[in-house]
Amino acid sequence: MEPEILEVHCLIKQAISTLSSSRDRAEIIHTLQSVKQNLRGPETANPSPQKKEFLKTYYSHFLQVLTNNLSVDWLQLLPVNQEKELLDDFFLNGPPHEAFLVLLDTITATRPSLRQERCVAILEQFLQEDRMAQLIEEICLEYTSPHMSSLQETLLNKISALPDHMANKLEKDNRAIFYPENYYPLLGQEMVLVLERIYEQLKGGMDSSLFFVSQLLGKVCMQGHTDAVLHVLVPRLTILTQSDCIWQRISWRLVENVPERWMENVVSGFVRLSAGPNVLSRLLGNIVLKNKKANFVLTHKFLLLQYQLKVLKKLLETWSNSSALRHTPIEQQLYISKAIVIILAELSDSEIQEHKRELLSGMMAGVECHLDSNIARVRQLGMAVAECLSARVNSGDHRLKFEYAEDDELRELKSLSNPRHLSSWEAPPQQHKDESSQLESGQSLAETSLNPVESRQNSQEVQDSESASELDSDDELIPYDLSIDTELQRNRAPVYISDSVEVLMTSADPEQIEITLKAVENLIRKNPTASREISVQLTKVLLHLEDKFNISGFTGLRQGGLVAITVTDTIPVTQYLTTEFYAVNYSLTQRLDILDVLALAAQELSQPDSSQRATNESPSIQLLKSETSGAYNPSQQWKKIIEKRIENKTRRFTRGASRPEPEAVPNRLSPVAGYFFFPLIRNYDRPQTPFDFLAEESLIMGRLIHTLAIIMYFSVNALVAIHMGKALLDFIWAVRYHTDAYVRQGTLFAVSSVLLSVPNNILLTEVPDELLEIRCWLADVAENDADEGCRRSALQSLLLMENFKKKLGVFTE
């Protein structure tokens, strides 16, 4: 053994024994300083043999001794101003991985104490001084040596999971720098630093390995911190790779070297965060050809360019499959629709023309099955996709055009049909080596964005002064009463209800009809006696009235009139309407209108008189307002009704003083509920009905069930409710596994309305077996149904049943 090395041996051994035993301040300081001499040494390429030996053999051990000594009384021995110099420097100047491991081990092995706190502080310093970059770089350099692999594994785990370790150990005393949202971006920066150093080495002709960086990147991404790291890394690489081929190669290698099991996360992160396809191909290079996993991820999972046509055909197949449509949740359909639209936008015209026939046949089948659906959202989705498809496939005028109201979802879908231009990607900033110039550009941006505000303010001021000078004269002139300035009407509204019937039957003047239609509801309500005389005739006229002149709000006005007459003269009108519902020669719309009117009238009757409603501030259920089209669709209301019901059952302690009780009035629906309900439920399977409800017309079937359920719901507290409930349960039993989701939703709604409206004890005594069966069925639906709405309402009904069980305590399995 060489003498110098021997010397080091002796020195360190002596120092360690001194440090662990001595309590003499001068002695300790001397020892530390002398060891430090070894650590420092001259900063040359070839460190002195003493230093080498020290670092190789004793550094880790020495640090451990040091950390063991970190206690209150020992630290007091060190002079306050030299504490950092004497102690921290050992950790911050030596080989970083050893220091890192010792620090982390100490922190995780100790309880909260001064020693731990000191180590945390040093570790914080360690991170702040970019020692992590040093660490990664050194590991990269020594990648070749075989004994490093286990060490690498340890380091990889420790570095990538540092925030977890720290959070677990320190709990509430954790430092901000160890929070994941701070630590991972820092790690990203360290990686950039490492890459920059490697770049310098490569430029200097030296060989270098990126393997550890890649591994670290993969591991971190795998743990779900892709965005945090890549948000730092990708923009930097985007700038650096712009013109430098060495940087491009670094970037390629960085991704290539990521172990296969972590590849997907890294690549998906790059795809998400890079600004446009150009940048992406610059960053990833030809990784698709080299790496199978990346190939799979990019071409199958992300559906990039080459395979589009194949994918489109597959998607179209699914899209036009009516069974798939019926049995998959709507979110999935939305996803498929979006994918179709995007691919359509990306395909070239020639490709589309080549496969025109297949696309067209797919489209036709798809449109048909979508339009058949009873769920409005599905129909609209189908229409929107079909429009995009035909716009691409058919050139010229032969394209499909549907009428539907665009909402945000459809707009988003349609916006996807315009391929994103390369220029629309944010232009990557020009190559700036230093950050200051970027800062500058940021500032200038801020300035430009500020300026318009200023100029706007100026103009505002100018306007203000102008208007101030103009204030004087106009205000001298006091306006007269302007209330007479109303819209000019050439015709007068009829004053008597019989006149309006006359007009609606015979008149051909659009304005006259419009005015009459607007007045008719009020006329009926104002003069019930006169209305009763001609109620059935008026109902007939209104029911058969067609919107010949495109009167705005026609459906709503007519519906209002029909509801008013039904409420005014309930028994004859309901008899008429329920008979007509099953009569021949009515259009689908008219039948649906009948159902709507019956439901709305039942609702109005079930509520206190309108005169009293005005005094009662918030009725338990709001009077239904007509929607945009003016027509009201009661079938969409049932969700709200249930929600409100649940809300009502929820007890809140923070409510303010209770309102005065509304005055009690007799329920107007109670004596007549049967007239609404039984004729409707009685006739559906008679052979003379115009169509086979059970098989074909699932829309009208669904609406019928919904309407029955609504009437059921409003008949709460009526004597006849139990009979209605029994009939309804019998009725829905036949259709509980109907193929159409809308019908199923109706049956579930019916169940919940029966549960809500019929008193629990009566229900249990009258139909206990049915309840058990229904419970099994509900459980099955809640678990297995394809439609989310069905699942949710089944769950709600189950909940209602559970509540019964609690309340009565007799509901046994």
Next chain:
Amino acid sequence: MDKFLEGSLKDRIYVHLERQGPIRDSQHGFVHEKSCLSNLINFLKRRQRSQMVKKVLGTRAFIRGDFCGNSMAIPPPDPKFVLRGTGASVNTLHFCCSDQEDWNPILFSGSANGQIHIWNLKTHRADKVLESHNKQSVLWIHTLQGRNGLISQGRDAAVSTWDLSEGRTAVIDSIPLDSYGFCQCSLMQEGVGHYLLASPGSTSSEVKILDLPKKTPVWVLKPPADAKLGMPMCLKLWQPPSGSRPLLLVGYENGSLTLWDLSEKKMLSHLACHNEPIMCLDFDPERAKGISGSSEKLLSSWGLDNQQNLKLQNTLTLVNAGIADTCIRQDKKILATAGWDHRIRIFGWKKLKPLAVLQYHIASVHCVTFSDHVVPSERLMAAGSKDQRISLWSVYNKP
């Protein structure tokens, strides 16, 4: 005896009514759909209400500074007089009240049967009726040199000048026009007895400027062929207060407005201020600001900046569509519009603040104009309508 008593009572009542004036001249005849009695009762009720409101107003207005609550506002006034007997819808009106102090103020009206009435505003009767334009509709009239001369435009595509001095009613001259449209001409005095007349030209979008009394065309203004402006719908010839060069504003069928420099035959500015044909426009040279109405519900005011560019300033949406005519009062305080919805509307000119909606006519109002009385409080507003009546109003005349 009884009859004598009855007669003297009637006389007393009549005298009382005359003096106290609860019945106005407008109600001398029989107001449509109302008996005399109900008219009287209505009037008294309204009078009472307005008195009450005025009292309340008097106290409140001081406290609150401004007052614009509709519920308490004063009901709009009734017409001061109504002139009947034109025998056809009234298309155009022109006052002549300030030329000679001791003469009676008169009002010219042109109607759809080709008659021009000269109304005496003291007696409220037609002094003279001129038959003109082969019984074709009169589109526009204007006086020349006080009340001694008149110029009228008819649907027979001709402009006639009349000599009315010393009781004469003779056509001096007839100038054929090229256009059979509805566009009214515009007249501007250049010197004594010397006028410029702007009239729609032969081809579409063209405007022709004639020199009167020489009848020679001075300039023909042709917009560029690709402008697609449509026919000119209304013209306004005016002279800026500073410069001497006359300028012309033209409203076109496509809803756009153009400003022309006549002597250079150049279009100075173009503004698309309406979506429908412009039906009428008026301009206030002092404030370099004008107003235009169209067949839609919109009233637009626009200004002229120093570079002679038209700029849209303000738009006001009305309740009913269609403005047939508009006129700014000489004192530039208020502005009146004649609506297709039978109503005359009054606005404050500076900010287009709605001031009054006057309801009297039972058919669309075709024209509205203000009188040029010397004493401001005597000023009148006249409106002519399709219901063959001319209503005279006194609004916002208090100094």
